Amino acid sequence: MNAIRIKGLTVRAGRKTILDDLGFEVRQNDFLVIIGPNGAGKTTLLRTICGLSEKVFGEVMVLGKPLEGYSRRKLAATVALVAQQVNLDFAFTVEETVLMGRSPHLALLEQETKHDYEIAGQAMTFTQVDHLADRRLSQLSGGERQRVMIARAICQQPRIMLLDEPTAALDPAHQLHIMQLMQRLQEEEGVTVLMVSHDLNLAAMFGSRILLIKDGRGILSGTPEEIITPDNLRQAYGCAMHVDTHPLAGTPRVSLVPGQ
Amino acid sequence: MKYRNPLLKRLLLIVTILGGTLCCVVLASLLIGSSDLTPGDVFAVLTGGKISDAATEAIIWRIRLPRALLAAAVGGTLSLGGLVFQARLRNPLAEPYILGVSGGAAVGAILGMFSGMAMFPGVTLCAFAGSMLIMGGVLLLARHQSTGRSDSLLLAGVMLNAFCSACIMFLISLSKSSQVHHILFWLMGDLSMAEPDHLWLLLPLPVCFFLIFAQARPMNLLLTGEESAAALGLHIRGVTWILLGTTSFMVSLVVSQAGLVGFVGLVVPHFFRLLYGPDHRILVPACILGGGAYLVLCDLLARALPATGEMPVGVITAMIGAPLFIVMLWRDRK
Numbered sequence: 001m002n003a004i005r006i007k008g009l010t011v012r013a014g015r016k017t018i019l020d021d022l023g024f025e026v027r028q029n030d031f032l033v034i035i036g037p038n039g040a041g042k043t044t045l046l047r048t049i050c051g052l053s054e055k056v057f058g059e060v061m062v063l064g065k066p067l068e069g070y071s072r073r074k075l076a077a078t079v080a081l082v083a084q085q086v087n088l089d090f091a092f093t094v095e096e097t098v099l100m101g102r103s104p105h106l107a108l109l110e111q112e113t114k115h116d117y118e119i120a121g122q123a124m125t126f127t128q129v130d131h132l133a134d135r136r137l138s139q140l141s142g143g144e145r146q147r148v149m150i151a152r153a154i155c156q157q158p159r160i161m162l163l164d165e166p167t168a169a170l171d172p173a174h175q176l177h178i179m180q181l182m183q184r185l186q187e188e189e190g191v192t193v194l195m196v197s198h199d200l201n202l203a204a205m206f207g208s209r210i211l212l213i214k215d216g217r218g219i220l221s222g223t224p225e226e227i228i229t230p231d232n233l234r235q236a237y238g239c240a241m242h243v244d245t246h247p248l249a250g251t252p253r254v255s256l257v258p259g260q
Numbered sequence: 261m262k263y264r265n266p267l268l269k270r271l272l273l274i275v276t277i278l279g280g281t282l283c284c285v286v287l288a289s290l291l292i293g294s295s296d297l298t299p300g301d302v303f304a305v306l307t308g309g310k311i312s313d314a315a316t317e318a319i320i321w322r323i324r325l326p327r328a329l330l331a332a333a334v335g336g337t338l339s340l341g342g343l344v345f346q347a348r349l350r351n352p353l354a355e356p357y358i359l360g361v362s363g364g365a366a367v368g369a370i371l372g373m374f375s376g377m378a379m380f381p382g383v384t385l386c387a388f389a390g391s392m393l394i395m396g397g398v399l400l401l402a403r404h405q406s407t408g409r410s411d412s413l414l415l416a417g418v419m420l421n422a423f424c425s426a427c428i429m430f431l432i433s434l435s436k437s438s439q440v441h442h443i444l445f446w447l448m449g450d451l452s453m454a455e456p457d458h459l460w461l462l463l464p465l466p467v468c469f470f471l472i473f474a475q476a477r478p479m480n481l482l483l484t485g486e487e488s489a490a491a492l493g494l495h496i497r498g499v500t501w502i503l504l505g506t507t508s509f510m511v512s513l514v515v516s517q518a519g520l521v522g523f524v525g526l527v528v529p530h531f532f533r534l535l536y537g538p539d540h541r542i543l544v545p546a547c548i549l550g551g552g553a554y555l556v557l558c559d560l561l562a563r564a565l566p567a568t569g570e571m572p573v574g575v576i577t578a579m580i581g582a583p584l585f586i587v588m589l590w591r592d593r594k
């Protein structure tokens with residue numbers, strides 16, 4: 001059984017077609033990094049998988065079950081999303097925010113039990129924000145906030161984790177930290193990870209599979225070595241890139257070519 | 261891992277404190293008024309003991325208690341309404357009248373007064389019909405919008421309210437001077453309309469309160485954004501309909517009986533948010549009890565302060581509320 005199987009997927013926003021007749025599969029316990037130019041529909045793809053897109057045609061199967069077969073709550077207990085833009089302008093503490101991740105597991109009027117607090121505690125320890133538990137979100141740095149939002153997603157105990165450019169606003173050390181967290185989550189907890197990223201080098205280094213979306217239509221999927229080639233990148237991004245091998249990781253390394 | 265469920269303990273503590281406060285101000289409002297009663301009189305009447313005279317009994321059962329209960333219900337409902345709208349529309353300036361309840365109710369009530377109807381049931385019904393009509397219009401207008409835009413709801417409400425304001429001014433300009441005083445009092449909120457025989461009209465309120473309390477955790481999620489709330493398993497459209505529908509109904513209900521008591525719904529939710537933090541599982545009961553106590557107190561002052569007659573309660577709510585709120589904001593910043 002695949003974690004995700006998509007066939008003939010078309011998503012529209014108003015009259016505009018964002019994704020057109022896409023099809024691909026994600027195996028369980030893959031670390032899939034989705035790359036592609038701005039506006040290619042990467043975010044829309046993630047939103048669709050967690051049921052947030054409105055005009056969806058075609059087949060989306062999550063863990064062998066069609067998306068329509070899930071209730072909102074059941075889906076949130078299966079698929080977690082760490083979105084790119086989150087409104088952080090509220091006064092909840094870190095612990096309260098992470099505990100919100102338990103809500104798909106709680107019925108109406110049901111309150112968090114000891115069990116839920118423990119899961120939240122573990123999630124905070126995992127992303128190393130447990131020492132910030134009583135701080136307000138507005139008092140945190142960008143890297144800390146991102147780790148809080150990831151802890152909240154882990155708290156949902158999902159089988160599949162979707163992340164939309166989680167490293168975009170972070171310095172290199174924090175980028176590496178987030179990627180390693182996701183790798184641990186995939187290896188130790190068996191979670192399937194789907195991550196949208198613009199950082200081709202991180203994608204090649206950490207992704208077990210790469211999905212390249214060119215323009216909402218053409219997609220390529222395969223191992224980093226298969227996908228991250230000069231030809232594919234030029235087709236997708238429209239600019240020449242130099243690809244060689246990372247001297248330490250042994251994965252493809254992408255460099256921009258100056259003077260074009 | 262240490263376990264603490266701070267919520268339940270805090271909730272009990274806050275409900276006890278605010279519930280106690282509410283009881284105290286209600287008792288105080290039974291004592292104070294144009295004819296002075298002693299605590300002994302009030303106690304005797306309430307416990308059904310030896311009653312000094314029928315007049316005292318009538319003052320308490322037929323005048324002061326209904327009025328205090330109406331004030332508590334109106335205050336609690338308006339505060340809760342403000343809390344819900346501020347959370348759902350994600351706008352700190354939202355208040356219970358924002359979706360046009362006030363305008364619709366006022367036009368309805370004034371039309372009722374114009375056609376010479378009695379306060380009850382005529383004017384009350386007209387006000388209720390007017391506000392529900394406008395609310396229905398606003399919700400219908402916003403129904404076809406995508407869930408991502410709370411602004412369109414807000415704008416529709418503000419526009420319809422502005423239109424109603426123009427209608428109100430137009431009607432006032434046509435009215436006889438004897439009616440103007442009556443209309444103005446209604447527009448500023450008038451709890452003297454409380455009638456013991458009509459209090460059953462407030463019976464749906466506890467059901468509304470419960471419906472909203474059941475959505476307290478979803479309201480917390482909504483504060484983090486609609487998209488984020490949906491990703492956490494919230495059915496945004498369903499929650500929105502429950503919250504807006506219930507709130508509109510209960511606010512219309514109290515407005516039709518007490519007029520447009522202002523400011524309570526705006527300031528009380530902010531006050532408790534500054535005091536108790538953002539968790540709606542605390543804020544919902546706090547607003548119901550605390551908002552109720554606040555309006556009973558304001559009404560008490562509105563009756564007790566002037567040497568003769570009484571002030572509109574809306575004057576007092578703003579006169580106390582605004583400075584108090586500014587002090588709270590200032591302390592919060594420090």
